[in-house]
Amino acid sequence: MSAATNPVSQAVVWLNDPLNWTNPGGILDRLGEHVSISAAAVLVGCLVAWPLGLWLGHTGRGGGLVVLVSNLTLAVPTLALLTILPLTFLGFGRPAVVVALAVFAVPPLLANAYTGVRQVDPQTREAARGMGMTGAQVLRRVELPLAVPYLAAGFRTAAVQVVATAALATFVNGGGLGEIIRFGFGLSIAVGGGQILAGGLLVAGLAVSVELLFAFVERLVTPRPLRRVRRRAGRRAADAVAGS
Template sequence: MSAWGQLVDYLTTTANWTGQAGILHRLEQHAALTGVSVAIAAAVALPLGLALGHHGRGGNLAINITNVGRAIPTFAVLTLLTLSPVGIGNTSTVIALILFALPPLVTNSYIGVREVDPEARDAARGMGMSGWQLFRRVELPLGMPLIMAGIRIATVQVVATATIAALVGAGGLGRLITDGLSSHNQGELLSGAVVVALLAVVVESGLALVQRRVDPVRRLRAGAGFEPGAVTTS
């Protein structure tokens, strides 16, 4: 049977969707790992990035952690954590996922707030706004598209990284791929690959939609075709 035939065969067999090693349970694990990691990373990184942006400090820090993050292999971090006292399991995976979600979150929230038009900032000051009001009513809304872009990039990155976690025995959709490889089951291998790729594309386009929705400038100029440039870090 051709590889694609095996893929269709695997996906159309009900038993492959249910149970502990079934696609649905793997998807559930994947979503849980991603959700928890992005939530914790956002809770740490967004306040930091926004505060740095508001005060105009730490720009180099934001850029540098992005560059360093790119040079460190995910697989290496996962292996080191697994062999460390943290040990094999969800904690190691979540720590690794958080580490790789931080750079785009910090960088984009920093740039989002920092790159707000200085004239808008001056006007707000001239209207007598306090620092907090300036942040809350001018910088945050105007920076929202870039902040949201950071959340999108981080989430997509975590979805991908959670797949690599299967190499060190973690759950999630990557397990369909590693299990399929070790049992020479091409149907399972390809199903894993296709489901992971689909998930990544769905998450990416879903969050891209949210990103456009939260852009106040775009809302004002609805239909004018205004498209803000996105800052991607990876």
């Protein structure tokens, strides 16, 4: 295969062309669209999932509901939502994309918010009540601060999933890096193969960057004793999987 028809070589050439970065509709424009869409979707997911997860965790009565909501949202393909929602009042474009991706972001946000509150030591919770705190004060002053590492973990998972999935926004005129891939498919493989590969690499690179950034943030907000506990839990889970 010659360099002219090698998609890898084509992708390198395409990515090294400054005009592909700075032209209107180029990489920088598409990257900005991708980040803004993803950020809006995760924000909407947080506004829905965090209050619900924290409250259910505080009351201790919503475990089944959390599992049900997570399973239902995961069972609905994002591409199906992206196809259906534009036919509603949302129309084609970013609003439908943001809502569809927000639904996709809810499961990890909800599950980690619930788990973060439930893992609080019951004695700590009872001591706070013994000091005269109301239920809302216990949630706000005791349970929520202790749940922050779990909230960060859920946010990290949701952000990476949304960034990786937002490439599908191109199918409903939503913009983002997926546009680069779609335009590449509009050409013949011999001509557009490099652009398709370049678009995929850009999406993957952005997802990896988000993963590394929020992994660092999660580590910062996780107290050292809890880091050790979670590492031991992770090793036990890995050992259990290996032994099964």
